[in-house]
Amino acid sequence: MAQSERERRQAAQARLQAAGITPPKKGGPSRGLVLGGVVLAVALLAGLYTAWQNQRGEDVEPTYAVARDGAVVTAGDPAAPVKVDVYEDYLCPACAQFERLYGGEITGALNEGRAVVRYHTIAILDDRSNPPGYSTRAGNAALCAVDAGIYPAYHSRLYTDQPREGAAGRTVEELAALGSELGATGDFTGCVTAQGQTQAVTDATNAAAADPVAAPGGRLATPTVVVNGATVDLNDSGWLSNAIG
Numbered sequence: 001m002a003q004s005e006r007e008r009r010q011a012a013q014a015r016l017q018a019a020g021i022t023p024p025k026k027g028g029p030s031r032g033l034v035l036g037g038v039v040l041a042v043a044l045l046a047g048l049y050t051a052w053q054n055q056r057g058e059d060v061e062p063t064y065a066v067a068r069d070g071a072v073v074t075a076g077d078p079a080a081p082v083k084v085d086v087y088e089d090y091l092c093p094a095c096a097q098f099e100r101l102y103g104g105e106i107t108g109a110l111n112e113g114r115a116v117v118r119y120h121t122i123a124i125l126d127d128r129s130n131p132p133g134y135s136t137r138a139g140n141a142a143l144c145a146v147d148a149g150i151y152p153a154y155h156s157r158l159y160t161d162q163p164r165e166g167a168a169g170r171t172v173e174e175l176a177a178l179g180s181e182l183g184a185t186g187d188f189t190g191c192v193t194a195q196g197q198t199q200a201v202t203d204a205t206n207a208a209a210a211d212p213v214a215a216p217g218g219r220l221a222t223p224t225v226v227v228n229g230a231t232v233d234l235n236d237s238g239w240l241s242n243a244i245g
Contacts, residue, residue, distance in 0.1 A: 062152035064110040071121040071139065071197065071204035073146055076110035082243050084117045087208050087224040090138035091125040091169065095223045096159040098234070103156065105240055114244045119155070122205040124220060125165070134169030139201040141175040144191035148184035157182065 064076045084106075088095045109115040121142055123135035138158055145154035157178060163169040170178070176192040191197075209220045213231060225232040225239070232239045 060104045060107040060111070062107050062111065064107075064152075066146055066151045068143060068146045071143060071200040073119040073121065073143070073151060074116065075119065075152070076116040077113045078116050080110075080113050080116040082109070082115040083228050084115055084240075084243075085120060085214070085226040086117060087120045087122055087214050087220070087222055087226075089122055089125050089135050089222040090142065090158045090162070091128055091135045091165060092222040093162070093165070096162045098223045098225075099156065099159040101237070102240060107152070109240060109244055115240070120204055120208055120214075121201055122208050122220070122222065123201050124205060124222060128165040129163070129169045130166055131168065134163065136198050136201050137172060137195070138169065138175065140195050140197040141172075141179070141192045143197040143200065144188055145179060145182075145184065147191065148179055148186050148188040150179060150182045150184050150188075153182045154179060154184075 067074050086098075088098075106115070106117060110117060121139040123139050126132050126135045129135070142151070142155055142158060145151045148154075172193055172195065176189040179188040179192065205220075208214045208224075209218065213226055213229065214220060214224050216231070223234070225234060227239065227243045236242075
């Protein structure tokens, strides 16, 4: 015997209830639609937050002061309450990733005087370029960029356009041309071409390797980040925000 329309609806509701699903009231949204909307909203918010995190570095214009002593570049107010030391090699892929993730946040803290960063220009990957020597060559150019008034932009570009390990990397002439593109002042080209800061890079590398905080157990890696004298676990994405409060 054929079921009536009422019996078919009752049977369908019984199957839904047996499955633990509350049938929607007439005219109201289904549970699946409500849950789907909530999940979608959360996903959109998460996506927007991730996009903001990834792009915020592009929106922060550096206004902080820069000075150097040998191969150590001090960015920001030396009297700032949070002291950050960053040991970096310009051929280091993890250093480029560090810059992408935290460059904007660091710039904001420097602009606001909440932190000072000492960038230690070291070269432990010279043998990873072909021919060897790109780490020192790029480090020398970055130090020249301090005197030429373009360090923040030059530092960023060296990571944005970082060569892959095993490649030659930029030549001296190309490193000099990059500075001219970014508006270098003074004899930037002469500084880069003379490579007069290579010994400073070597000295900074040796000093870092002998520092028990930067190189525990004599093992120096990049990037190594030290905040107020303690090495930071970079798996903690809140390392800087926790430090500056």
